Structure formats: C-alpha cells, structure tokens
Amino acid sequence: MIINSTNPFDGAVIQSYETHTANEVAGIVNAVNSAWANWRNVPFSKKAELLNNTARILRERKSDLAMLMALEMGKPLKGGIAEIEKCAECCEFYAKNAADLLKPELISTDASKSYVTFEPIGVVLAIMPWNFPFWQVTRFLAPTLMAGNCGILKHASNVFGCAIEIENIIKAAGFPENVFRTLLIPGSEVNAVIENEWVRAVTLTGSTAAGKKVAEKAGSLIKKTVLELGGSDAYVILHDADLELAAETCVNSRTINSGQSCIAAKRFIVVEEVIEKFTELFVKKMSSKIMGDPIDEKTDIGPQARMDLRDELHEQVKESLNMNATCLLGGFIPDGNNAFYPPTVLTNVTKGMPAYDEELFGPVAAIISAKDEQHAIHLANDSVFGLGAAIFSRDVKRVENIAATQLQAGACFVNALVKSDSRLPFGGIKQSGYGRELSHYGIKEFVNIKTVYIK
The missing domain is CATH 3.40.605.10 (Aldehyde Dehydrogenase; Chain A, domain 1)
Structure with a gap:
C-alpha cells in the first residue's frame, strides 16, 4: 500500500x-x-x-x-x-x-x-x-x-x-x-x-x-x-478575575498548535457579571492572531492538519449556529486549496450543541454564560471529558481549593493555561x-x- x-x-x-x-x-x-x-x-x-x-x-x-x-x-x-x-x-x-x-x-x-x-x-x-x-x-x-x-x-x-x-x-x-x-x-x-x-x-x-x-x-x-x-477543557472566569490576563491566557491556549491540542482551552465559562467585558477582550485578542503559511515566522495559526478534519470542524460550528449559537468572529471556510480555518468565537453556547458537548479540534472558542461561581463549576464539570481545566480569580487561595477539590479533570491550573511538564503527571479521567x-x-x-x- x-x-x-x-x-x-x-x-x-x-x-x-x-x-x-x-x-x-x-x-x-x-x-x-x-x-x-x-x-x-x-x-x-x-x-x-x-x-x-x-x-x-x-x-x-x-x-x-x-x-x-x-x-x-x-x-x-x-x-x-x-x-x-x-x-x-x-x-x-x-x-x-x-x-x-x-x-x-x-x-x-x-x-x-x-x-x-x-x-x-x-x-x-x-x-x-x-x-x-x-x-x-x-x-x-x-x-x-x-x-x-x-x-x-x-x-x-x-x-x-x-x-x-x-x-x-x-x-x-x-x-x-x-x-x-x-x-x-x-x-x-x-x-x-x-x-x-x-x-x-x-x-x-x-x-x-x-x-x-x-x-x-x-x-x-x-x-x-x-x-x-480527547478533551474539552473548561476555563472558568470568575467575577474577580484579572480579565486582561484571563483573556490573553485563554486565547493563547485556544490557538496553540492552530487549536489542535487535546489540552487546549475549548469551553470558556464566564460568570454573567463579567461576561460582556471578557468577551470583548477575547474577540479582540483572537482577531489579532495571524493566520498564514506555517513556514512564515510571523504566523500564529497555520492550516488544520488535513482537509477532512477542517471540514468536520466546520460542520460542528454550523450545527451549533443552527441551534442558535452566535458567531462573533470567523466561522467560515476560506477560499483556496488548503485546510485553513480562521480563529472563531461562538457565544450563546448551550448544552446540546456540538460546541458545548463535543471536542472542537481547531481554533474555535465556545463562550458559555454562568449565573454565578457554583453554576460555573457545574458547567465546567458537565462534560464527558476530564483532561484539563483552569480557573481565573484574584483570590488565589479560594480558587486553589476549587481547583484541587471541585473541578473534575486530570490537571487543574489557577490563572494559567493547562500544559504538560515532564516533572508532573499528565492524563485524564472520564472519556x-x-x-x-x-x-x-x-x-x-x-x-x-x-x-x-x-x-
């Protein structure tokens, strides 16, 4: 063969x-x-x-x-x-x-x-x-x-x-x-x-x-x-988070390897009190990422690895939009014989949509609204996956306890993006x-x- x-x-x-x-x-x-x-x-x-x-x-x-x-x-x-x-x-x-x-x-x-x-x-x-x-x-x-x-x-x-x-x-x-x-x-x-x-x-x-x-x-x-x-890592942004840090970290995590990472941030769960400001910062930073030729040193986001994978990703986005999600950025297949998919931001994402339930393996972010802290934790855990999670707050001592005892994942990070390190164990739970x-x-x-x- x-x-x-x-x-x-x-x-x-x-x-x-x-x-x-x-x-x-x-x-x-x-x-x-x-x-x-x-x-x-x-x-x-x-x-x-x-x-x-x-x-x-x-x-x-x-x-x-x-x-x-x-x-x-x-x-x-x-x-x-x-x-x-x-x-x-x-x-x-x-x-x-x-x-x-x-x-x-x-x-x-x-x-x-x-x-x-x-x-x-x-x-x-x-x-x-x-x-x-x-x-x-x-x-x-x-x-x-x-x-x-x-x-x-x-x-x-x-x-x-x-x-x-x-x-x-x-x-x-x-x-x-x-x-x-x-x-x-x-x-x-x-x-x-x-x-x-x-x-x-x-x-x-x-x-x-x-x-x-x-x-x-x-x-x-x-x-x-x-x-x-696989993973559908949840990043929880609480009311007292440093929103500039949170948005920067979340965008970087979502776009690592052109969004094709099992531990990339995929679901962004934000309490209602700060969701408008966070979304504004997030979209601005996502739109600044440069998509282009991977051998150009200025490129942040290259093509997806294969055309079929790009097409599967777009189908997940389209289905989520058909179920009343809102697209604030991207969400389309560019012209050309290549596998590019642009940085994409979806809001009004709810349970039952692919953007909520499934792993989106590409530069597509799902922003999910939470009523309060406990609701945000519930939404973060409401997934068949459990690879990584992160939580953002200025009250580090309080959210350290949440990371250690309440978020259901193999790795939980506070005010930082989830990553692997040879000195630390790496793996997940659930599916x-x-x-x-x-x-x-x-x-x-x-x-x-x-x-x-x-x-």
Missing part, C-alpha cells in the same frame, strides 16, 4: 511511503523483542548517556524538524521549534532522574527484608497522533527506554516523515539496533500488532473512539493500556482516558512492580 504525505497549506504531495507488509511487521516486532533481552540489563548510566545524546541531536536539528512538521501537518515554525526543545528537556529529565525514580523501595514487614522493585516488561507499542508528532512520541519513548523496555511506534499516517526521523535520531544517538522501531502501517492494521505475543503493553494518544477500540482489543488479551484521549504519562507516575506505568520478601 502507498500512503501519501500531503502539505495542508497547498495540497501538494510531499512524499509517498510504501507501508510495511504483515511479514515485515512481524519481523520488526521479533527483532525489537530480541533486542530487549540485552537492553533490559543495560545500566542506567549508559541509558542516560544515550538519552542525553538524543537531546543534543534534537536541539541540533530543531530547525529542520520544525520545518518537517510545518510541511506534514501545518504547525507554525515557532511552535515546532518549541516542541523540539520540550522533547530535549524530557529526555534530559529522564536521563537524570530515572535511576532514582525506579530505585527499589524498602518496606518494613514481618520479613527480615522486604522491598519492591520496578522491572521492565518488554516491548511497548505506542499509537500516536499527528498534532504533536515529536512530543507525544518522546513522552512515551524517554521513560520507556530508561525503564529498560523497548518501543515500537505506529504513528499517524500523515506524519510518517516525522516517524522515520524519530527512528533515525534514536539510531544516531547510539542506541543499540532495534531498541526502537517505527512501523509504517495504516490504522486498520494495528490490531494485528497488538495481538503479537511479544507486545506486552500499549499506549495511545488520540481520539476517544480510537481509545475505545484499542482498549477493547488489548483488554481481550490482558495487555495493559494507557490512554490519553479523556486513564493512566498517566510523565513524572515518576509515567515511568512506572509499564514496569513490573514486584514484591520481594525474604524470611
């Missing part, structure tokens, strides 16, 4: 890739499992050296890698460079800390000695999306390799070039052959990989629908999964998935937590 990589800016085919056959896939998985027999015993110090090499190469090549992302999925260059820097930092974090994070834990019992060890389990399959094609792979790969596991990547078909470059970087860093490999296969062939006896666990970042399918297949085989799925990536929680997801008891 031939899969084309298409530039969403102009519709041009960048590269054509011949996918791996079933026999080739089986051979790659077997090779990775064979490599694990030695890799699992490599000292932390050596693994750290190789991962630090990876960080160095990423930084050396960040301009080229950012250009590749711009061409394959439309990411503006400055966003691509920031993504590669973040990947390098993640590699350095695990290179520095993995040995300590996985050191045995002594437990006092009636035994003469008892403790817990954290041992690698084997080959981990990663099924990754296109929107952060290097970062989402790195946050799986760095802890996986440092834990002594080996990795296989099934990347999104529109970023096969990025997938190949990740494997090349791992090789250039000096990792042993077959410790990490990329599979060039369509999504329809993933189940066969999950079924392979040497694949011990699966991690997926993607849509809730994709997560359900992978969890069903892996669960039927008693293979552990970590799922980081946003389960399990955690990053921090010490992430590196322990795919290890054998083994009890050792000595009488």
